[in-house]
Amino acid sequence: MPLIRLLGPPTIEEPGRQPRGRKAWGLLGYVLLAERPPSRRRLAELFFADAEDPLGALRWTLAELRRAIGVPELLTGDPVVAALDGSVTVDVFEDSLPTAGGELLEGVELESCPEFESWLLVERHRVAAAMEARFHHQAVGLLAAGRAAEAIPFAAKAVGLNPHEQGNQEVLIRSLAAAGDRAGALKQIAICEDLFRRELGVQVSAALYESATVGPSSPPPLSGRAAAVGQLEAGRAALVAGAADTGLQCLRQATALAVRCHDRTLEARALAALGGALVHAIRGHDEEGAIVLQEALLVAEEAGDRGTSVQAMRELGFIEVQAGRRRTAEDWLTKAQALADTDAEHAAILGVRGMNASDRSDYTAAFAQLGESVELAARCGDHRQQAWSLSLVGRAHLLRAEYGEAAAALAESLDLVRQERWIAFQPWPQALAAELELYAGNLDTAFDGFEQAWTVGCQLGDPCWEGMAGRGLSLLHAKRGDYSRATEWIDLALNRASIEPDRYQWVHAHVLDTATAEALDHADAERARPMADRLATLAARCDLRELLVHAQLHLSRLGDPRAAASARDLSSTIDNPALRTTSP
Numbered sequence: 001m002p003l004i005r006l007l008g009p010p011t012i013e014e015p016g017r018q019p020r021g022r023k024a025w026g027l028l029g030y031v032l033l034a035e036r037p038p039s040r041r042r043l044a045e046l047f048f049a050d051a052e053d054p055l056g057a058l059r060w061t062l063a064e065l066r067r068a069i070g071v072p073e074l075l076t077g078d079p080v081v082a083a084l085d086g087s088v089t090v091d092v093f094e095d096s097l098p099t100a101g102g103e104l105l106e107g108v109e110l111e112s113c114p115e116f117e118s119w120l121l122v123e124r125h126r127v128a129a130a131m132e133a134r135f136h137h138q139a140v141g142l143l144a145a146g147r148a149a150e151a152i153p154f155a156a157k158a159v160g161l162n163p164h165e166q167g168n169q170e171v172l173i174r175s176l177a178a179a180g181d182r183a184g185a186l187k188q189i190a191i192c193e194d195l196f197r198r199e200l201g202v203q204v205s206a207a208l209y210e211s212a213t214v215g216p217s218s219p220p221p222l223s224g225r226a227a228a229v230g231q232l233e234a235g236r237a238a239l240v241a242g243a244a245d246t247g248l249q250c251l252r253q254a255t256a257l258a259v260r261c262h263d264r265t266l267e268a269r270a271l272a273a274l275g276g277a278l279v280h281a282i283r284g285h286d287e288e289g290a291i292v293l294q295e296a297l298l299v300a301e302e303a304g305d306r307g308t309s310v311q312a313m314r315e316l317g318f319i320e321v322q323a324g325r326r327r328t329a330e331d332w333l334t335k336a337q338a339l340a341d342t343d344a345e346h347a348a349i350l351g352v353r354g355m356n357a358s359d360r361s362d363y364t365a366a367f368a369q370l371g372e373s374v375e376l377a378a379r380c381g382d383h384r385q386q387a388w389s390l391s392l393v394g395r396a397h398l399l400r401a402e403y404g405e406a407a408a409a410l411a412e413s414l415d416l417v418r419q420e421r422w423i424a425f426q427p428w429p430q431a432l433a434a435e436l437e438l439y440a441g442n443l444d445t446a447f448d449g450f451e452q453a454w455t456v457g458c459q460l461g462d463p464c465w466e467g468m469a470g471r472g473l474s475l476l477h478a479k480r481g482d483y484s485r486a487t488e489w490i491d492l493a494l495n496r497a498s499i500e501p502d503r504y505q506w507v508h509a510h511v512l513d514t515a516t517a518e519a520l521d522h523a524d525a526e527r528a529r530p531m532a533d534r535l536a537t538l539a540a541r542c543d544l545r546e547l548l549v550h551a552q553l554h555l556s557r558l559g560d561p562r563a564a565a566s567a568r569d570l571s572s573t574i575d576n577p578a579l580r581t582t583s584p
């Protein structure tokens with residue numbers, strides 16, 4: 001069976017002969033990786049616009065590729081379909097991790113095809129991020145299974161692909177420490193500190209230092225199942241009351257007690273509660289949370305605890321969504337949904353799936369999944385889940401400039417939040433609702449909403465809420481013509497939304513998009529250029545398709561001759577009426 005390698009210098013293993021010329025490789029990579037089959041006319045314009053007969057040149061090149069691969073049914077029709085029906089394998093699509101390194105289509109630069117060059121730059125970021133996610137996922141899984149030494153090479157490869165992602169660094173340091181190489185872990189911390197200070201101008205978070213310390217906590221003074229249950233219940237109650245440190249301490253004790261009394265079901269539930277708390281209740285601990293949740297999943301599966309397995313998979317999917325790792329997120333959530341049994345479980349999973357779809361601008365899927373989540377949550381009386389999913393429905397409508405629908409969803413979400421006294425979540429729908437007031441010209445009402453969201457977000461120490469509220473206050477000051485204050489607020493929002501290792505990448509990119517647009521609106525190209533480049537890279541890596549279009553539009557305003565065409569091409573796959581009005 002032919003194997004097409006697109007990572008590194010492209011090649012076909014066991015072919016009759018290799019395709020001739022870089023355009024042939026570029027064409028093959030484009031067709032194989034395109035989100036939907038491209039038309040022959042589109043391919044001819046993209047690769048052979050300078051030929052005497054562009055369509056004829058395309059036909060010849062496709063025939064040459066079929067001969068080289070040895071599969072006559074491949075790359076046929078109009079639009080051109082890859083037809084990978086098991087007769088051909090491609091390294092970037094394989095579930096097994098690649099043994100060869102290198103960037104996508106290494107050495108295939110086509111200066112005569114500027115639109116292809118723009119596509120390739122974006123696709124290289126996307127594919128590299130997918131590889132990074134797979135290495136990260138493998139390392140966390142091995143670490144959770146107690147196989148730290150085996151996790152080290154996978155964690156090191158994730159760091160190699162993206163050394164500026166603190167989560168990757170943390171998993172490598174945890175792997176080294178758990179494998180007994182404390183000196184190596186401390187050395188990696190020093191390397192990371194220097195890298196972040198020199199290249200990013202930021203300090204690493206406390207979670208990085210904690211990751212080098214591996215070992216059991218102090219032994220609990222009590223023993224027995226009743227003590228474990230008591231600590232588990234106390235931990236959950238403390239978290240609901242907002243006492244995160246106390247809650248975490250209780251949950252760690254509950255886990256240790258459950259291990260001591262050999263109750264695997266209780267151990268799984270304590271681990272799942274601890275993992276969820278690390279993800280939701282305390283900033284900067286998503287990597288530790290992911291490891292604990294995978295431990296919970298292993299124990300739950302052994303104990304036959306279906307409900308805890310579903311909970312752990314859903315939370316793992318949520319971590320991946322926030323990190324922008326779309327494929328691993330969907331893998332976890334698909335497994336969770338297949339195992340789910342109750343309305344509450346399905347409502348929670350569909351909410352996270354809808355969030356994932358909305359982040360990547362798949363609005364058809366997002367509205368379907370979020371709508372079903374709202375209905376199921378209402379049916380089973382889970383009003384917090386109902387409010388959470390409604391807020392994401394509101395966000396999607398807001399991004400599509402469907403302000404009436406957005407206002408209705410956000411008003412209902414806020415009503416439920418207030419009924420539930422869910423202060424920890426309130427800043428999110430409140431900031432979105434305040435943005436609607438801003439667009440309606442109600443500046444005083446918008447200011448009050450943003451200020452309240454900012455104040456509560458700061459009290460909670462939540463970087464997402466702070467980022468969204470700070471962005472809103474920047475927009476408001478820009479609307480009032482105070483560019484200096486707008487810049488102060490957007491810089492503060494960027495700082496809050498981007499410095500933590502467990503940041504929500506959509507919020508990070510959303511704030512960065514606003515900062516770039518504001519700089520361009522005030523002809524500050526020197527400030528706008530690096531931010532537009534950062535946004536383009538971040539959006540490509542995290543599959544934030546709409547924000548990638550925005551990045552290309554910013555680059556077009558900065559004079560990049562290829563960016564406008566790239567924005568048009570990218571936006572053609574996104575169902576957002578508001579986006580079409582902004583595309584060139």
